[in-house]
Amino acid sequence: MSRAGRSQIRTQPLYGDDLLASLKGEGGGLTTRTLLTLVTGGLRVRLMRSIVTMISVVLAIAFLAYMGLFNHVQVNMANAITELENVSTLSPAKVALAVGEFNQGDLIGSMSVEDKRDLALALDLDDISTFEHEMAGLDGTISQMEGTHAIVVASQQELEQKPGVTEAELEDARAKTAASRHKIDGAKSRRALHANRIDLGRWLAGNAAADPKLADALNAHLVRVQSELLATWRTPSHFTPQDMGHAEHLLGLAKSEGQTSDAAATLKTVLAQERQKRAVADMRLLMRRAGVSVEATLAGNPMDTWLIVMALMTCTVGIANAMLMSVTERFREIGTMKCLGAQDALVVKLFLLESAFQGIVGAGLGTVVGLLIALISAALQFAGYGLTNFPVQQMWQVMGWSMLSGVVLAILGAVPSALMAARMNPVDALRIEE
Secondary structure (H helix, E strand, O other): OOHHHHHHHHOOOOOHHHHHHHHOOHHHOOOHHHHHHHHHHHHHHOHHHHHHHHHHHHHHHHHHHHHHHHHHHHHHHHHHHHHHHOOOOOOHHHHHHHHHHHHHOOOOOOOOHHHHHHHHHHOOOOOOHHHHHHHHHHHHHHHHHHHHHHHHHHHHHHHHHOOOOOHHHHHHHHHHHHHHHHHHHHHHHHHHHHHHHHHHHHHHOOOOOOOHHHHHHHHHHHHHHHHHHHHHHOOHHHOOHHHHHHHHHHHHHHHHHOOOHHHHHHHHHHHHHHHHHHHHHHHHHHHHHOOOOHHHHHHOOHHHHHHHHHHHHHHHHHHHHHHHHHHHHOHHHHHHHHHOOOOHHHHHHHHHHHHHHHHHHHHHHHHHHHHHHHHHHHHHHHHHHHHHOOOHHHHHHHHHHHHHHHHHHHHHHHHHHHHHHHOOOHHHHHHOOO
């Protein structure tokens, strides 16, 4: 028979006399398909044992992939913290100069009423809930102040009519009356400002009719808001998250208007640096809560390496134990195969193929499980920073090494059992009661 014809026959499963001849090593040995049939058949017969073995591989490789990916997350965060901390900040003098130049640009004055109205909406000037709540309280406060003021005035008048009162006592009474009057005037002035602010907010929200006075009030409020933001720029740590959003919108408007471009660029840099500082503080806090030291992470933690080594050793021992039990349960089967003429190499090959199949499936599942656990852990422990610093570039490398480790460990764990099975005496194997 030609070599091509013989090769074609070997791709088909063997049965009967052909199978016996192949077991004895005649005619070129078992075909690949026949070997796979024997292996998968053995796995199906010992399904529970195979599942337990694969679970041990899944857990070990999941831990390996998780540790590799999560360590990369910590290292990436530590590197990001170091890089952000090393960024040089602008000098206060340069920031003050930019604030002055921006203020001289008269951005608000050059805008139309509609543009001012759009800016006011972006700055949340239509939100008047706080002012309405304070207005209700101010009315009651002013009523109490006026009642107290009436008592103070009556006390002063009574003191002025009382004989023998010293000039110092009269001056003290007059000072109390003036202070009480001043408090009332301040509260009324604040109520008037709140009333104007409420009218402006209702107009901006479209719940009030247009009024020429409201345009002037809008301009005044916008100028005041811009002045407050510019003042805060000198100490950017005082910015609230809402103020930072308003400041960025103001800078974007200045850029679109083509005014104070250099100053706006400087102020934008200040905001970016302040966000970086807050990101560094947040990441350090999250890492501290997770019990992770930035300095120790950058220096390398040998404990993580030992944990991975112990996990791999445990996986190997578990696979070896499972395969040893599999051999013990198959003594009579092995004896029968060897009595039919199976060579030692064939027995070893069958067990290694069976273990390799379990390693491939278990390593694949374990890698996916480890990836999911690493993603969830990064999100839970480090919030959004864990996801933004997730090692996307190193992920495939870690998963590839995890897969390879699972397959290699599965094969290595099966070597002792396969050698023991191959060296068994067929007569001794057949005597064993299963």
